[in-house]
Amino acid sequence: MLKIKRAVSLVWDSAPGWTAAHVVVTTIQSTLPFALLYIIKLIVDDIALSLNLVDKTQIFSHILFLLIDAGIVMLLTHFLAVIAQICSETLSQRVTDYMQTILYKKAIEIDLEAYESPHYQDILERAKWEAPHRPKRMLDNLTSGGQGAVTLIAVLGLLISLHWGLVCVLIFAAMPTMVVRLRQSKVMYNWHRHQTEVERKANYLGHLLLGSQPAKEIRLFNLGNMLIERFARIRQQLFREKLAILHRQAIFQLIAQGCTGMVMLATYGFIVHQTIYGRFQLGDLVLYSQAFQRAQGAVQSLLASLSGLHENNLFLADVFEFLSLQPTTLAPAHPKLVPRPLQQGIVFRDVSFQYQNSTRKAIDGINLTIAPGEIVALVGENGSGKTTLAKLLCRLYEATAGTITLDGIELQHFSRTDFYSQVGALFQDFTCYQFTVADNIWMGNVEQPFTYERIERAARQSGAAATIQRLPQGYETLLGKWFKGGEELSGGQWQKIALARAFLRDAQLVVLDEPTSAMDAHAEEEVFMRFRELMRDRSALLITHRLATIKMADRIYVMHRGEIVESGTHDRLMALGGTYAHLFETQAKNYQ
Structure with a gap:
């Protein structure tokens, strides 16, 4: 329950307005099908009544009025569906961006030594997989479950008036599928967690094949096909393992759905029997059969939402595991000034x-x-x-x-x-930022205002000024080849830029x-x-x-x-x- 609350809080913090709109729209949507169902029931009853009337004018006027009502409900349903799609897609994007920002903030808090730990890399990789979409999925589970609950409550009275045992039948019929889904979630989660390092190996091979830095050696030493074969072997291994899991899950699902289908057919037979023997009118047949179908869908939606909450709760644990990491070197309670x-x-x-x-x-x-x-x-x-x-x-x-x-x-x-x-520093593995020359140097001290005077002085001190003057836009030249218009530098020229970055910081x-x-x-x-x-x-x-x-x-x-x-x-x-x-x-x- 705590994780669910925390996930909903993350969604709310990312976009409060869109979250509220999403919940309101989906709640209204859940009531409209029942309203339409009741209108259809009234229409069918009027049609059945009109068969015994000579003057059908008044009854037709009433049916026409009901048809207009049905049209309004359908238009409203379509309108809300469009609004719901906009809310859902917008909220998904906001949640994704928000969660990425949270991950980045946490990542820069962690000690540098953690990046040299395979265990940390596994935690980080799982968090990257799950953080962008799991909180939104959990909110969807809650709203979908709420819709199912509202629909179920709306038709519960009808089903009880027909026979109280139908409610028990609905729940009993849905339980096998529920159990199977809970089991599937646990199996799939354990498999994903166990295969994190294998996935990272495949991603690393993909990085080598697509990255600009390894490109020269891969071509010169003819490594491409060998790396692709290794990538294919890993992916094939993962595919076989996942296919085996899905195969076993499919068998359990077929058995569960078969049991559910038999129970549903028996129930529909009972409703038809009651109608044939005159206990229900034709409109009642439509109403009860549709109500039972809606109730069945609502129960399945509710149980699916609960199993989805269980699944997302499992996978969100990976996100919260990463967010709970703390640097081994904590800030002093009362820091001294340097x-x-x-x-x-x-x-x-x-x-x-x-x-x-x-x-x-x-x-x-x-x-x-x-x-x-x-x-x-x-x-x-x-x-x-x-x-x-x-x-x-x-x-x-x-x-x-x-x-x-x-x-x-x-x-x-x-x-x-x-x-x-x-502290000003230049390490062997300095970073070549795909930014402008001025930005590359300013990175040495972003706490200070951006001024060309300081940047140019640092460039002169490092010996980079002469190189910069020969570039097409001088200090505004984009460096690197990742983006359009970028200029690539030699290793020595990049090192001068990085050295200027170190000199820009007025450090002791x-x-x-x-x-x-x-x-x-x-x-x-x-x-x-x-x-x-x-x-x-x-x-x-x-x-x-x-x-x-x-x-x-x-x-x-x-x-x-x-x-x-x-x-x-x-x-x-x-x-x-x-x-x-x-x-x-x-x-x-x-x-x-």
Whole structure:
């Protein structure tokens, strides 16, 4: 009952006016068939009466009046059907849009680490399937059930006057179908829940086949047919399983409907018998037979609505399961303000982190300091934990053990919004927004007013200004090829745009993860020639494999298998002759 109430509340919140209109129209619709049925009964009675009259003028006038009444009821029925369709379709669209917005809001609340969990992906996938239409379906079940109840109450008196046992017959006849539907709902729900990951695999293959990013490799390596075959195998497996369920359900439905049909035929035979032996008039025959038919439909509609409520209640559990998720890092009750400017800097003390579903620590026992205005560099082989450490610093993850402090205050004591406002970042997997150039850069700080002065300054700082000037509409050029008129950039050009995004945020801490990996040597040199000036009064964490570019760093930390194995300036580390010196000399040989 609680889920039903919550679902109706979601529908009401999405569009109160359209919801009220939908309920009112469907309620009125439920009374019109009975009114028409009674008018037809009166017409048939008058026709039967006229057979024994010589002067049929008066009776014809009365029949004509009843026909006009019937016409008005039919016109009103058709009019309300059109209005009901408009209300239903409009409400469905509003509910879909509203539920999508709720899902998006919840998704951005969840910790980044959750996206790396298959369990979370299953919950998210099921919520995406069910959220757009289940609340509206539940409202339809309620209104349809209400219509059935109103119709049933309207004809109940007639059926009782004929024989009280007819009501029992109606309910008894509908019960087999009801039981079968409830069982079907449970079986289908369990199957869908069990097959979520399989469905996601099929969707992933579809993403690979239709996506623009994998398109080059799929064609170059001739992967298309192989991926299509895998997709077809998964879909065939799902098809066979679902067909087997439907086959079993069809057998049960036939048995249930057969039982119901036999009971209905016996009842109609009883009504005909009563008419033949003179207990009913001809109009009564029409009235009672139609009333019983209407009552049968009303009972079936009511029970179908109840089984539909049961089914939608099951599937809505997936939506509410997603909406009930909470971030593992809750906002502090009394958040502290981020110091401006920094006085002591950032300190990692014995920090460790382990990903979900992983048996090893990504970083272990890290001790690291970034003083105010200091440029710190991280180097090491792939998989050594550099990017994970950067994400911990940006508070995208929370440390499994140890503390990270800013001016002696643990990061958990700051509100995320306030802390993020003081962090500018560029990661390796930065996003290429299919927006204009100006929008792409403005994404770095949407809390600030959109001004071309700030955007152009950030573009100059990142080295993107020259590229932008050559574009057809300059800063108003649409980037990417998803939409008409878009201009595609090279990897290095996109990286400059993303770097401008990081520079736009007037942050005290800048985190750059391979910020020039896609740039050519000349562009990279331009960026790092200005880097020291750009980082004035800012603390910076720089991750790069290009060791020649980090000689400017005030301090260098060398990571290996999640631990810091060396630290110091470039000259000190070279004199030490350890891991850093080996990496630097190995790269240097490639340029000799």
